Amino acid sequence: MTRKVKVTWPPCTCGNHCLGPLTFNPEVKGRHVKLSAGDRRAMRNPRSFHHGVTFSNRPLQVREKVHLRVERCVAGWHGALRLGFTSVPPGSGPMCSLAIPELTDKPGFWAIPVPEHCCTPRTELTFWVTHTGYLRIQTDDWFDQKEKMLQMDTSKPIWAMIDVYGQTSSVLLLGSEKKTLFCKRRSCPAAEIVATEENCGYDQIPELILRRMSTKSPLGQSDAEMELHGLDDKEVCVVCISETPCVLLDCGHYCLCSQCAKRVISDFGTCPLCRQSIR
Ligand SMILES: [Zn+2]
Ligand SMILES: [Zn+2]
Numbered sequence: 001m002t003r004k005v006k007v008t009w010p011p012c013t014c015g016n017h018c019l020g021p022l023t024f025n026p027e028v029k030g031r032h033v034k035l036s037a038g039d040r041r042a043m044r045n046p047r048s049f050h051h052g053v054t055f056s057n058r059p060l061q062v063r064e065k066v067h068l069r070v071e072r073c074v075a076g077w078h079g080a081l082r083l084g085f086t087s088v089p090p091g092s093g094p095m096c097s098l099a100i101p102e103l104t105d106k107p108g109f110w111a112i113p114v115p116e117h118c119c120t121p122r123t124e125l126t127f128w129v130t131h132t133g134y135l136r137i138q139t140d141d142w143f144d145q146k147e148k149m150l151q152m153d154t155s156k157p158i159w160a161m162i163d164v165y166g167q168t169s170s171v172l173l174l175g176s177e178k179k180t181l182f183c184k185r186r187s188c189p190a191a192e193i194v195a196t197e198e199n200c201g202y203d204q205i206p207e208l209i210l211r212r213m214s215t216k217s218p219l220g221q222s223d224a225e226m227e228l229h230g231l232d233d234k235e236v237c238v239v240c241i242s243e244t245p246c247v248l249l250d251c252g253h254y255c256l257c258s259q260c261a262k263r264v265i266s267d268f269g270t271c272p273l274c275r276q277s278i279r
């Protein structure tokens, strides 16, 4: 059963009705993420599709609706923003390159992938935990499907988990609100950031990465050449980011170590780079 949790951290001076400041956690974030706009904007390096996991700076209340704007997208990567919550205090638990499945495989992490067509630049999304402990995500023209509803453990404080993944490369936290019987409570007032041509739009995957993605063998692109172009990604397995790739997939991609290949083939059956079937 769920029980009400009183969350009072961190304090602010706006008064009793304020839900508190809402930003990304500047201490705990994926290594390709940079925060700006007072930690309200999270931008992932568009040269990478992962290491974009972020968390809220404070626990969220049940029925506190978080508003988020998608600002920038990268045409070419597969998949998009993943939204969810965690009851594992950010920084105390594991940090992974992906919210789904690496974190959601662990207890205390819940997330839903937002469809690519619902994550175009300027899209505004709302996500929250219902009073019965379900994760809900909503845009103007999309609502997460009931069968995918995730029941979360709200007996502990829960933090928002925002994976700036795949096509989604920059998101802005607009604030949060919670309707009560008598009033609408909001997060601390924050300067309005208007969607403009400059902060919202599409980026391209750099040519070099595209070539690497289409490389059919490990000989096609040397580590030295990647380094020459200032990329921090060495030739490592795209899932664990540590082992050397050693499995040639049916699609021709050479991007997984043997451990991860086993898991990707049994759990997903598709190449993480091109989504071709590899069963
Ligand atoms: Zn406040
Ligand atoms: Zn691996």
Ligand SMILES: [Zn+2]
Pocket: 249, 251, 252, 253, 271, 272, 273, 274, 275, 276
């Ligand atoms: Zn492939």
